[in-house]
Amino acid sequence: xxxxxxxxxxxxxxxxxxxxxxxxxxxxxxxxxxxxxxxxxxxxxxxxxxxxxxxxxxxxxxxxxxxxxxxxxxxxxxxxxxxxxxxxxxxxxxxxxxxxxxxxxxxxxxxxxxxxxxxxxxx
Amino acid sequence: xxxxxxxxxxxxxxxxxxxxxxxxxxxxxxxxxxxxxxxxxxxxxxxxxxxxxxxxxxxxxxxxxxxxxxxxxxxxxxxxxxxxxxxxxxxxxxxxxxxxxxxxxxx
Numbered sequence: 449x450x451x452x453x454x455x456x457x458x459x460x461x462x463x464x465x466x467x468x469x470x471x472x473x474x475x476x477x478x479x480x481x482x483x484x485x486x487x488x489x490x491x492x493x494x495x496x497x498x499x500x501x502x503x504x505x506x507x508x509x510x511x512x513x514x515x516x517x518x519x520x521x522x523x524x525x526x527x528x529x530x531x532x533x534x535x536x537x538x539x540x541x542x543x544x545x546x547x548x549x550x551x552x553x554x555x556x557x558x559x560x561x562x563x564x565x566x567x568x569x570x571x
Numbered sequence: 572x573x574x575x576x577x578x579x580x581x582x583x584x585x586x587x588x589x590x591x592x593x594x595x596x597x598x599x600x601x602x603x604x605x606x607x608x609x610x611x612x613x614x615x616x617x618x619x620x621x622x623x624x625x626x627x628x629x630x631x632x633x634x635x636x637x638x639x640x641x642x643x644x645x646x647x648x649x650x651x652x653x654x655x656x657x658x659x660x661x662x663x664x665x666x667x668x669x670x671x672x673x674x675x676x677x678x
Binding site: 545 | 603607613614616617667670672
């Protein structure tokens with residue numbers, strides 16, 4: 449069964465850092481791009497970042513550029529999101545999701561999604 | 572950035588009714604559109620990709636249509652487990668963008 453499972457969320461002060469992890473199983477991890485999507489309380493879904501299967505390419509939402517870094521460790525089937533300079537509006541449930549292709553082409557829809565991990569930025 | 576607009580924001584429906592949800596893109600996304608279902612406390616679930624292809628395991632009562640800028644998700648006969656929030660997502664251009672969601676609630 450194809451699965452992804454996030455971890456690493458928690459309470460962090462404004463200006464702080466946090467690293468999220470996503471453990472993947474049931475598929476050839478290095479063959480697929482992976483993404484992070486978030487949902488702030490009472491809000492809709494917002495795409496955050498996507499990384500290619502090899503890890504050589506990545507792209508970010510404007511809200512994440514310069515503060516967040518997506519990475520992956522294919523030998524461990526694990527995706528990461530390093531979040532620095534966190535702000536109150538980064539408070540959200542962060543979902544990890546599998547894309548449907550390695551990078552190029554129109555394959556960036558999400559299936560499956562993880563259960564999400566809650567990040568709360570507050571003093 | 573492609574802006575996705577969903578309507579209505581909320582839909583009050585009785586079980587067994589037919590439901591039609593709309594999604595409009597600010598510019599053409601061809602057929603590069605997906606629909607996702609969100610329920611509280613659960614992982615989001617992919618319903619439709621390619622505007623009209625059902626994902627694995629999705630019941631036939633869910634169908635998608637449209638191309639370009641206008642898309643529709645139809646639930647032919649609403650079941651109790653279908654009360655949820657539905658989001659469209661375009662993957663034609665970076666940044667990937669979602670609509671604001673349509674909540675389908677019990678009437």
